[in-house]
Each structure stands twice: as C-alpha cells, then as structure tokens.
Amino acid sequence: MNIDPLNILLLAVALVVFWRLRSVLGTRTGMEKPPIEPFETKRNEAPKGQDANGTVVRFPQNGQTTSPAEATAQEPEEPVWSGYAAPGTELAGTLAKLAESDPSFTPRSFVEGAKMAYEMIVESFAKGDKPTLKNLLSREVFEGFSRAIDEREAQGRKVESRFVGIGKATIQSASLVGKRANITMEFVSELISATYDASGEVIEGDPKHIQEVTDVWTFERDVTSRNPNWKLVATQAPS
Structure with a gap:
C-alpha cells in the first residue's frame, strides 16, 4: 500500500494543533455545575409578563392592544409584602423597607432561597459536611454545629436523613x-431520619418512618453586600 507523504504531514499538523488546543482549553466537559447559592436571584431577568423595566406587558386579546401605561393604570402594582404579611403590620412595613434598601429583595425569592438553605443545612449536618455548613451559617452557629458533628463522630455515631x-x-x-436585616422563618417539614450507634443499631429516629419537624430559624444579611446569601444566625424551639 502506497502512503502519500503529504497526507502524513497533514495528519501530523492536525495532531499538533489538537494537543495545543487541549493544553490551552483543558478537558472541561461543559457539564460542570457552579456552586449553589440558594438566595441568589437573576437580577437581569424580568418576571414573566414584564418588560426589562419591570412594566407589566399585556398580550393583545380579540384584536385589541394595550399600552404599558394603560396596563399599569388598570392593574396597580401590589405591595412587595402582599401575600406574606397583613396590611398595616410591623412585618409588612419592615419587608417594604427591606425592598427599598435592597432592590433585588422580594419575600418570594427570600422564602424560596430559605427553603433551599434549610434543606441543605439539615442534610449537610447529617452528613457532617462542614465546608457546606460554613458557607451557610454564622460563625457562632457553625461552631455549635461543628462541635456536635465532632462529638457524634467521636462516639462512632452516624445520622441518615432524607427529605x-x-x-x-x-x-x-x-x-x-442599619444595614443588618434579620428574618425569622418557621419551617414545617417531613423527613426520614435515624441515628445509628457504632454497632449499627438505631438509637434515635426511625429509618422507615416519616416524621413532621418544626423549626424556627433566623437568617441575617448585610443589605449593602454584593453577596446575595443570607446566613443562619439563630435556631430556636417553636413556641
């Protein structure tokens, strides 16, 4: 079989280009996931039914069109606390002030972020995942969680928890x-949790039973910070 020298030369050049690109670009697959920030919001994405300026946009119906000005006049914007606090209450006033201090804040986005953070913290504590906990807890709360994890591991105990x-x-x-905002949340969750001793015997909880758990947690954030995350600063028994 005759081999064309030109083809061999072209193949060698192609291999050199490939390996140089590989060394520059690395071997990322495109499937890597960024760190999860439960309270992060997409600031540049307008809510459905709104334009980039936050103006309500009505779709034409029956051949009619409605201008943004007319739509705004027909449907007054609801207060930011609507659905999360009663009118005239201290809570409603504080949520309104929070939105004024931080335009990215809405009670809805906060509650969704708090739910994600709650689940992440409970699961990370069960796994003994201190790095994740450190990003979500204040220094004082983290130290308490860290001590509990160390004591549990020293006793050879293991916790399995599933939401x-x-x-x-x-x-x-x-x-x-000032610039410090605090929000206290009540969570009522269902989870399966069991604690095992060093011999593998269940000493607390039930791996086959769903239990209802109520927690009252307080989150804090500097509203002037570019970091969107709130940190857990206190836990307490439900009243």
Missing part, C-alpha cells in the same frame, strides 16, 4: 437595623 418535603415555610418576623 420528603417542606410543607410550610412562613415568615414570622423581620427587622432592619
């Missing part, structure tokens, strides 16, 4: 002092 779902996530109270 079934969060049935309720309600804002109980909120405060804004």
Whole structure:
C-alpha cells in the first residue's frame, strides 16, 4: 500500500494543533455545575409578563392592544409584602423597607432561597459536611454545629436523613437595623431520619418512618453586600 507523504504531514499538523488546543482549553466537559447559592436571584431577568423595566406587558386579546401605561393604570402594582404579611403590620412595613434598601429583595425569592438553605443545612449536618455548613451559617452557629458533628463522630455515631418535603415555610418576623436585616422563618417539614450507634443499631429516629419537624430559624444579611446569601444566625424551639 502506497502512503502519500503529504497526507502524513497533514495528519501530523492536525495532531499538533489538537494537543495545543487541549493544553490551552483543558478537558472541561461543559457539564460542570457552579456552586449553589440558594438566595441568589437573576437580577437581569424580568418576571414573566414584564418588560426589562419591570412594566407589566399585556398580550393583545380579540384584536385589541394595550399600552404599558394603560396596563399599569388598570392593574396597580401590589405591595412587595402582599401575600406574606397583613396590611398595616410591623412585618409588612419592615419587608417594604427591606425592598427599598435592597432592590433585588422580594419575600418570594427570600422564602424560596430559605427553603433551599434549610434543606441543605439539615442534610449537610447529617452528613457532617462542614465546608457546606460554613458557607451557610454564622460563625457562632457553625461552631455549635461543628462541635456536635465532632462529638457524634467521636462516639462512632452516624445520622441518615432524607427529605420528603417542606410543607410550610412562613415568615414570622423581620427587622432592619442599619444595614443588618434579620428574618425569622418557621419551617414545617417531613423527613426520614435515624441515628445509628457504632454497632449499627438505631438509637434515635426511625429509618422507615416519616416524621413532621418544626423549626424556627433566623437568617441575617448585610443589605449593602454584593453577596446575595443570607446566613443562619439563630435556631430556636417553636413556641
């Protein structure tokens, strides 16, 4: 079989180009996931039914068109606290002040982020995942969680926990002092949890039973910070 020298030369050049590109670009597959930030919001993405300026846009019906100005006049914008606080309450006033201090804040996005953070914290504590906990907890709370994990591991105990779902996530109270905002949430969740001793015997919980758990957690954030995440600063027993 005759081999064309020109083809061999072209193949060699192609291999050199390939390996140089590989060394520059690396071997990323495109499937890598960025770190999860539960409270992060997409600031540049307008809500459905709104334009980039936040103006409500009505779709034409029956051949008629409605201008943004007419749509705004027909449907007054609801207060930011609507659905999360009663009118005239201290909570409603504080949520409104929070939105004024931080335009990216909405009670809805906060509650969704808090639910994600709650699940991540409970599961990370069960796994003993300190790096994840450190990003979501204040220094004082992290130290308490860290000690509990160390004591559990020293005793040879292991916790298995699995979320079934969060049935309720309600804002109980909120405060804004200077640039520090605090929001207290009540979570009612269903999960399966069991603690095993060093011999593998269940000493707490039930690996086959769904239990309802109520937690009251307080989150804090500097509203002037570019970091969107709130941190857990306190836990307490439900009243």
